[in-house]
Amino acid sequence: MQTVDSESIVLTDSLRQQIQAMVDARVEALWQEKEQREADRPRKLAIIASRGTLDWAYPPLILATAAASLGWDVGIFFTFYGLSILNKPELRKLEVAPLGNPAMPMPVPMPQLVGAIPGMTPMATTMMKKKFKAHGVASIDELLDMAVDAGVRLMPCGMTAEVFGYKREDFIDAAEPMCGAAAFIDFAEDADISLFI
Numbered sequence: 001m002q003t004v005d006s007e008s009i010v011l012t013d014s015l016r017q018q019i020q021a022m023v024d025a026r027v028e029a030l031w032q033e034k035e036q037r038e039a040d041r042p043r044k045l046a047i048i049a050s051r052g053t054l055d056w057a058y059p060p061l062i063l064a065t066a067a068a069s070l071g072w073d074v075g076i077f078f079t080f081y082g083l084s085i086l087n088k089p090e091l092r093k094l095e096v097a098p099l100g101n102p103a104m105p106m107p108v109p110m111p112q113l114v115g116a117i118p119g120m121t122p123m124a125t126t127m128m129k130k131k132f133k134a135h136g137v138a139s140i141d142e143l144l145d146m147a148v149d150a151g152v153r154l155m156p157c158g159m160t161a162e163v164f165g166y167k168r169e170d171f172i173d174a175a176e177p178m179c180g181a182a183a184f185i186d187f188a189e190d191a192d193i194s195l196f197i
Contacts, residue, residue, distance in 0.1 A: 041073075042071050042072055042073045043067075043070075043071075043072045043073070043192045043193075044072060044073045044074070044188075044190060044191040044192050044193075045063070045064065045067040045072050045073070045074045045075075045191060045192065045193050045194075045195070046074075046075055046077070046184070046187060046188035046191035046193070046194040046195070047060045047063060047064055047074070047075070047076045047077070047194075047195045047196075047197060048076075048077045048079060048082075048184070048194075048195070048196045048197065049076050049077070049078045049079070049082035049085060049197055050079050050080045050081065050082045050196065050197065051080075051081055051082055051197065052080075052081030052082055052083065052084035052085060052094065053081075053094060053095060053096050053097070054094040054095055054096040054125055054128060054129070054140070055096045055128065056082075056197065057082075057085045057094050057140050058137075058140070058143070059197050060076050060082075060085075060195075060197045061076075061085070061140065061143035061144065061146075061147055062143065063195065063197075064076050064147050064150075064152045065143060065146045065147050065150055065152065068147065068150030068151060068152050069150060072192075073151075074147075074150075074151075074152045074153065075152070075153035075155055075184070075187045075188070076147075076152060076153065076154055076155065077155045077157060077181075077184040077187075077188075078154065078155065078156050078157060078175075079157035079160045080157075080160050082197075083156055083157065083160055083161060083164065083166055083171075085140065085144075086144075086154060086156055086171040086172055086175045087170055087171060087172070088170065088171065088172055089141055089172075091170055092140070094125075094140060095121050095122065095124075095125040096121070096124050096125050096128050097120070097121045097124060098120055098121070098124045144172060144174070148172075148174040153176060153187070154172075154174055154175045154176060155175075155176050155179055155183065155184055155187070156171055156175050156176070156178050156179070157178070157179070157180070157181070157184075158178035158179055158180055159180060159181070161178050
C-alpha cells in the first residue's frame with residue numbers, strides 16, 4: 001500500500017490552485033476581449049419586411065431609420081409582398097383595406113361588410129395618408145429617403161422577385177442587387193435584434 005505524505009498533498013493543492021488561477025485569468029481575459037470587440041462594433045438590426053400594404057410598410061422603415069439614427073447597422077430584407085415597398089414611386093401601389101381590418105379607426109362606426117363595397121380601399125388609403133400627414137408622420141417616400149441617407153441596406157429577395165415578375169429596374173435605385181435568403185442570413189447572423197414584420 002502506497003502512502004502519501006503531507007508534502008505531496010500540499011504540493012498537489014498548491015498546483016491545483018495555481019492552475020485554477022491561470023484558467024480563471026485566461027477566461028477573464030477572453031471575456032474582456034469579447035466585450036471589447038462587441039463595444040467596438042455598432043449594434044445591428046435585421047428586419048424582414050413581408051407585407052405590402054400601406055399600414056405594414058411603415059413599421060420596418062420607422063424601426064430601421066430610428067436604429068440607423070442611433071448608429072446601428074441596419075438591413076431590411078424585402079420578401080413576398082414586402083417587395084412592393086421598394087418599387088419606384090410611380091409603380092408603388094401601397095393601400096390599406098378596411099375589410100378584415102377591424103382595428104382600423106373609421107370616422108364613424110361601420111360594419112365590417114361595408115369594407116367590401118367598391119372604392120372603400122382607396123378611400124381608407126386616402127384617409128390613412130391624410131391622418132398620418134396631419135400628425136407629421138413621414139410618407140413612405142420620405143422614410144425610404146431617410147433610410148438611404150442613414151445607410152440602411154435595402155435587400156430585395158431575388159427568389160420572390162422572380163416569382164412575382166419583378167425586375168431590378170422596378171425598384172428604387174438605392175435598393176441593393178437582388179439577393180437570396182443566404183445573403184440576408186449572413187447579414188443577420190450577428191444581429192443584436194432580428195424582426196419579422
